[in-house]
Amino acid sequence: MMSSLPPSSYLIIGAGVFGASTALHLKRSDSTATISLVDGGPLPNTSAASHDINKIIRADYEDVFWMRIALEAIHQWKNNPIYKPYYHKTGMVYAEDMGIARKVIENFKTLCGASPSNIMSVEEAKSSFNGVFSDGNWTGVKESYWSPETGWAEADHALKSVIQAALDHGVSYRESAVQKLIIDKHGICSGIITESGTKMMADHIILCTGARTAQLLASSAPHNKDIQTGGRLVAAGAVSCAARLPAPQRDLFQAAPVLFNAMEHTRGESLGPTKDGVLKFNSELSFTNNVYHEESDQMISIPPTAQSQRTWSQDVPQILKDDVRRVMTNTYGKQVEGIEVESYRMCWDSLTPNQDWILSPHPKVRNLYIAAGGSFHSWKFLPVIGSCVVKMLRGELDQEHARRWGWDRRDEGGANTVYEPGRDLGDITTHGDAAG
């Protein structure tokens, strides 16, 4: 049983999966609290990393810590009416040469007594699922891994469902872009100032601002490095594309599971098709967008200001379009020959050095809490993130969780190391387009 808090007011800034889930769980756990969810755009905000066609829902983690939380989330995806209508259990094939699959199977055995997943030979993967992967690029794949419990969720619909549930419980929504936090000289945060100059005050302010967290803290305390994120949360982008299958081809793809091809030649994922015949592909080759932040006189990675560079559009450098088109071709080969990509997207997330979240009170600012660090793998936790944040707010995280999700910590392990950014958008735009 959770202890009850005195009646309190909360501002949750950001309505992606971290903010929406926090709003719902917080209000459920304390019906007397006044909770406002604040976001800069109509919901779900199409600039948010959480906005998407679909996202992979899997428990296949090398780290038992994350597998345990993902299993809790998947239980909700399968059973809770808020999430269940949007979850599609398609299974997932993971093609790799690093032995990760065997580690994951061991983790399942440790946690569940048996593994629902198994090793699948390359030949079997190519001949299964209507043979849809038979012409993909399997070069160098030692073995593949079959995870029948994995699938994907309709991202926008599920996020909307959680936001609606929070509003139905009495959370209020304020559409406003936050310019800065109000932090006094004693290091106490009492509210926010919006871009239009309105002040909103509350007892507790929770930042669920994803890729914009570093910028917001730097703008709020431009001369105080102890308050800024430093390297703890870095905005990083990854590119996706969406292609629609012509109606006659849809039958062939109907049984297609998620394919995660971790080989150097591909490094990407395919999801779908959706009921409208849309296939989505992600490239794992992520990048920063380092720009000069004038107020704090430093370079910070910040998502681009142009909306078209944060949501579905054609406004993506050619080299990134080529990266993700390669994922498409390497997944399906001649099965997708001639199929046009309808739209591309640079999706911006906040990345921690070891991909563990930061769920923590800010150690230098009273009444301020951070819930961020999605690190390209956190959408699936939509059903459970909020309960973790509520525990953090109440000081009820156990030692391991508090240590792993702390603001200051010794980074260890790594939930999703494949996504570390190796380049910057500025360089890609300058050199990449010339080359591509």
Ligand SMILES: Cc1cc2nc3c(=O)[nH]c(=O)nc-3n(C[C@H](O)[C@H](O)[C@H](O)COP(=O)(O)OP(=O)(O)OC[C@H]3O[C@@H](n4cnc5c(N)ncnc54)[C@H](O)[C@@H]3O)c2cc1C
């Ligand atoms: C290409 C790509 C593919 C991915 N695929 C998967 C996947 O298959 N499965 C999976 O589990 N995870 C996946 N992820 C990761 C997942 O999408 C993110 O980790 C997660 O959505 C992050 O959620 P968030 O709430 O932290 O941030 P966001 O969803 O970005 O939400 C932050 C919100 O804060 C608001 N905000 C920010 N600053 C302000 C401000 N100053 N004022 C007002 N509002 C503000 C924004 O408008 C936004 O709505 C993927 C990520 C990417 C980029």
